[in-house]
Amino acid sequence: MTSSAITRPGERERLSSKLKQIDWTFTVLLCIIAALGTAMLYSVAPLAWHPWAAKHLMRFCLCLALMLALTLLNLRIWLTLAYPIYGAGFFLLLAVMAVGHTSLGAKRWLQFGPIQIQPSEIMKIGLVLALARFYHGVSAKDARWSWKLLFPAGMIALPMLLIAKQPDLGTALLIGFTGAAMMFLAGLDWRALAAGVVGVVVAVPVFVKFIMKGYQRDRVLTFLSPEDDPSGSGYHILQSKIALGSGGLLGKGYGLGTQSQLNFLPEKHTDFIFATFAEQFGFVGCTVLLLLYGAIIFMALRTAMRSHSHFGRLAAGGVTATFAFYILVNASMVMGMAPVVGVPMPLLSYGGTEVLTVMIGFALVQAVRVHRYAEVTSGKGMLV
Amino acid sequence: MSHEPHIYFDEVNERQGMFHRRTVLLGGFAGLGLAALGFRLSQLQLVETGRYQTLSKSNQFNFRLVPPPRGRILDREGVEIASNRPEFRILLQRDVVEDVDAAIDNVAALIPISDAKRRQITRDIAQTPRSSPVAIATDLTWDEFSRINVRMPELPGITAEMGEARFYPFPGAFSHVIGYVSRVSAKDIEATGEDPPPLLLHPGFRIGKQGVEKSLDLQLRGKPGGHKVEVDSVGRVIREDPAGDIQATPGDTIKLTLDADIQNRAMDVMGMESGAAVMIDCRNGDILCLASNPSFDANAFVKGVPGDVYADMVKYERKPLFNKALTANYAPGSTYKTMVTLAALEHGYDPKTVHVCNRSWSMGNHTWHCDQVHGACDMRSAIKKSCDVYFFATAMAIGPDRIAEVARRFGLGETFDIGIPGQKPGIVPDTEWKRTHVPHDPKWHPGDTPSIGIGQGFVSVNALQLATMCARIANGGTALQPRLIHSVGDEVRPSGADAPRLGISPEHIDFLRSAMNGVVNEPGGTAFGSGACKLDLGPVVMAGKSGTAQAHTYAVGSHGIHGSHGQWVQRDHAWFIAYAPSDAPRYAVAVLVEHGGFGAETSAPKAREIMKIALLKDPEVRARIEQPLDRPPQPQQPAANQIAPEVDPNPVPSPTPDANVETTT
Structure with a gap:
């Protein structure tokens, strides 16, 4: 029995045992979603590999290989790298503030020769790792409510502020949510949670009114009443709803999505690709897609629960929460239930950085599964 | 483990348990979220899908207006006198193009666009709503058209289109009757009220401005169709969908009673003269000819006439823009003697009565003149020789009211329902008319009457009225109605044939017709000597009556200007009315030559030529002529x-x- 093999310290370090432990069903599900994304990008090109479909497929394949490689990395190494990665991400965020590449009025990238680096993406993984490592060494009592929680709170708040300042509200929210989800998983007291929720509810209107930039506020206000301005900011949401609604039960058929192919649907290949999918495949197709995503979330959470190390549990849980948040926010936005924030649909949307981040995240989840019996040191020191 | 455990097992279990519970909760939240998305999806895609499908279709499909082919106008034999020809034009989609000037520059680089045209385009753009395209070049050659068409992908918002333009095969002959079409003016659009039909805003559409084109504009227009196209988000046409097209309904074909041969012949014989010729079929009232000269090229108005050219036309003394057959009202001159004759006979006047003409006739202390000494005349020879003295006396004997009453019965002073606007009724004077219309001198003086007897003074008529009068005399005194519009589409307008009798004794009509025959065919008749009315058609001869109307009040005794001498504007107007064949009349004609001098000299030969065509085109008359x-x-x-x-x-x-x-x- 394979599970018994990996319980034995000698055997579980063998490559063959590790390969057997990779969740292949899970991997196939990821491949299916990426393939659907490729098919969508091909259909809106229209019906051409160029400019999106081929690149998307190629990137996914590279990221898939990377994921499988990283999966074999022992959890101890992940743990060791947790703070350094977080620290590097934080440093790069500061660097972006100083010398970042400005695009569309926002500083998000660092340019190293031909390579663009988006530090906020590194931070997404870095934060999950750092929080997991922090809670790995904290007792249940302290995780519930103690002064020590100031550390995770700071670890979340600082990068969040830096990213919001770029400004990239979507990612900042995502970072905030990831942190909150991990504190929740680690066992934060209910009262503290409730207080946090109340605080957010109170803060949001104030934030919208006084701190948001013009275009951000427009997006929120547009979300609240899209029909007020059908050709301006409300156009995106309205056209997206038309694409979804006109798909009906079975959709218009592959390659026959008029909203997306005739360019009525904005960002049809990135943020609004779910609408593109919905137009062509209808309610049935969308349900299948959501079930696929649901299955991935379920399997990832199951992996988290089976881990014998607290670091593994929280790392897998954190990645999964982020992933689920992506899906819920993107789909809500496309359906007109949330403001337009730049959150892509994981693996479906075109965009190299997102695919890379998601796949590294799932590499971590898979690593937790493969090394679920591995002993992870308590980690008193900074690095070990 | 070499060192003391940092966290004890019970704590480890507590942490694990907490994590498990919280993970189940988190999974539950995610599941709830997904379920909410599914619910929202079902709402959008299952419940409201109809609404969104409609919105999607209206995004996707557009109907481009297809103007209907304008109805053709035919003569009585089906000859096209107004039709359509293909036209290539370049349109600018205002809702797509941001920089209009740049777009026009791009087109101007390929085909010439004059500065004047540019100014017009700018005006057009200012006047039309953004949604409707504006024509920036019309009537292109195939070469120019293909030059634009080839470069179409580089010219966003520019479309090349093949449409139809109005075409008048006989440029001048029918211009006054059928009018012309022209660009839709702001006034035309205002006249339609709040919501102008989109057809009016189409750059290829032309609206009827005169004559038949104007009065039957709605029938000629037809119904616009739709060309179904698939467009993308910026309005570019991606695909055409011929199956979804809505066919345009062509406008009704309008058939006139005019005969192109007769009309063209009338225009020919008028030459440079200014005047009008109207021919009516005596049996049914069909107007075979309604010519006015000089004329203008209606085709030029379709393209648009430059302002200076138009001003010249307005200023020209022979008034090419007026339809003189309907609007030129002049004294009928001696042609009115026919009415005086009938009025006299109907009131018991003896045609054997003789008056002696010494070239002048006096009443009270006023003297009226005749143009020559006719000696002793009875009524028949007075008509034949057109002796004024005889009719001064006759008019005095019966009075103005009786003359006017008969004249009205024959259609003078009347406007007829011929389907085009612009008739002027003229004046048939009687005591009642003078009372109501001459406020400074409402009383009828005996001295007013003699002039009436010779068709001068207050009397004024137009060519259509005189032709109608002549036709009513010729057909034996029935109130036949002139008809110009034979049919609109399938609907045939009632013929003027079955008209009631005018209540004039047939004997009296016969007497008049005999006298009119004498005018043309007997020695001493005003139109005999010159041979002006000799048809040369064997047994078929014409009967008629000349008329010469004072155009200018010349000084007493200055007979030098009388007739065809002197300055053009001072010469008399020349009338001639005629019908033929004299014994069994079929066609009646009235010819007016403005400032033409004597009717028998100037107008009679023209009447003859027009009549000849009509007779030779009539198979029954022709059979008679060709009898051995x-x-x-x-x-x-x-x-x-x-x-x-x-x-x-x-x-x-x-x-x-x-x-x-x-x-x-």
């Missing part, structure tokens, strides 16, 4: 003679040489 003459019996081979006269071994004179000559011209 009453000669000693000879071997009759009229058919062989006609087909190959030159190979006849035993040539005999053709029975109707003139007729043959005429038909081959």
Whole structure:
């Protein structure tokens, strides 16, 4: 029995045992979603590999290989790298503030020769790792409510502020949510949670009114009443709803999505690709897609629960929460239930950085599964 | 483990348990979220899908307006006198193009666009709503059109289109009757009220401005169709969908009673003269000819006439823009004597009564003049010689009211329902008319009457009225109504044939017709001597009456200007009315030559030529003309003679040489 093999310290370090432990069903599900994304990008090109479909497929394949490689990395190494990665991400965020590449009025990238680096993406993984490592060494009592929680709170708040300042509200929210989800998983007291929720509810209107930039506020206000301005900011949401609604039960058929192919649907290949999918495949197709995503979330959470190390549990849980948040926010936005924030649909949307981040995240989840019996040191020191 | 455990097992279990519970909760939240998305999806895609499908279709499909082909206008034999020809034009989609000037520059680089045209485009753009395209070049050659078409992908918002433009095959002959079409003006659009039909805003559409084109504009327009196209988000046409097209309904074909041959002949014989010619079929009232000269090229108005050219037309003293057949109202001159005659006979006046003409006639202390000494005349010879003295006396004997009453019965002073606007009724004066219309001198003086007797003074008529009058005399006194519009589409307008009698005794009509025959065919008749009315059509002859109307109040005794001398604007207007064949009338004609001098000299030959065409086109009249003459019996081979006269071994004179000559011209 394979599970018994990996319980034995000698055997579980063998490559063959590790390969057997990779969740292949899970991997196939990821491949299916990426393939659907490729098919969508091909259909809106229209019906051409160029400019999106081929690149998307190629990137996914590279990221898939990377994921499988990283999966074999022992959890101890992940743990060791947790703070350094977080620290590097934080440093790069500061660097972006100083010398970042400005695009569309926002500083998000660092340019190293031909390579663009988006530090906020590194931070997404870095934060999950750092929080997991922090809670790995904290007792249940302290995780519930103690002064020590100031550390995770700071670890979340600082990068969040830096990213919001770029400004990239979507990612900042995502970072905030990831942190909150991990504190929740680690066992934060209910009262503290409730207080946090109340605080957010109170803060949001104030934030919208006084701190948001013009275009951000427009997006929120547009979300609240899209029909007020059908050709301006409300156009995106309205056209997206038309694409979804006109798909009906079975959709218009592959390659026959008029909203997306005739360019009525904005960002049809990135943020609004779910609408593109919905137009062509209808309610049935969308349900299948959501079930696929649901299955991935379920399997990832199951992996988290089976881990014998607290670091593994929280790392897998954190990645999964982020992933689920992506899906819920993107789909809500496309359906007109949330403001337009730049959150892509994981693996479906075109965009190299997102695919890379998601796949590294799932590499971590898979690593937790493969090394679920591995002993992870308590980690008193900074690095070990 | 070498060192003390940092966290004890119970704590480890507590942490694990907490994590498990919280993970289940988190999974539950995610599941709830997904379920909410599914619910929202079902709402959008299952419940409201109909609404969104409609919105999607209206995004996707557009109907481009297809203007209907304008109805054709035909003459009585089906000859096209207004039709459509293909036209290539370049349109600018205002809702797509941001920089209009740049777009026009791009087109101007390929085909010439004049500065004047540019100014017009700018005006057009200012006047039309953004949604409707504006024509920036029309009437292109195929070469120019293809030059634009090839570069179409580089010219966003520019479309090349093949449409139809109005075409008048006889440029001038029918302009006054059928009018013309022209660009839709701001006034035309205002006239339609709040919501102008989109057809009016289409750059290829032209609206009727005069004559039949104007009065039957709605019937000629037809119904616009739709060309179904698939567009993308910026309005570019991606695909066409011919199956979804809505066919345009062409406008109704309008058939007129006019005859293109007769009308063209009338225009020919008018030459440079200014005037009008109207011919009516005596049997049914059909107007065969309604010509006004000089004329203008209606085709030029379709394209748009430059302002200076138009101003010249307005200023020209022979008034090419007026339809003189309907609007030029002049004294009928001696043609009115026909009415005086009938009025007198109807009131018991004895036609044997003799008056002696010494070239002048006095009443009280005023003297009226005749143009020559006619000696003793009875009524018939007075008509024939057109003796004014006789009719001064006759008019005095019966009075203005009786004359006016008869004249009105014959259609003078009346406007007829011929389907085009612009008739001027003129004046048939009587005591009542003077009372109501001449406020400074409402009383009818006896001295007003003699002039009436010779169709001068207050009397004024137009050519259509005189032609109608002549036709009513010719057909024996029935109130036939002139008809110009034969049919609109399938709907035939009622013919003027079954009209009631005018209540004039047939004997009196016969007397008048005999006298009118004398005018043309008897020595001493005003139109006999010159041969002006000699048809040369064998047994078929014409009857008529000349008329010369004072155009200018010339000084007493200055007879030098009378007739065709002096300055053009001072010369008399020349009338001639005629019908033929004299014994069984079919066609009646009235010819007006403004400032033409004597009617019998100027107008009569024109009436003759117009009449000749009508007679020769009539198969029954033609059969009569081609009857062999009453000669000693000879071997009759009229058919062989006609087909190959030159190979006849035993040539005999053709029975109707003139007729043959005429038909081959």
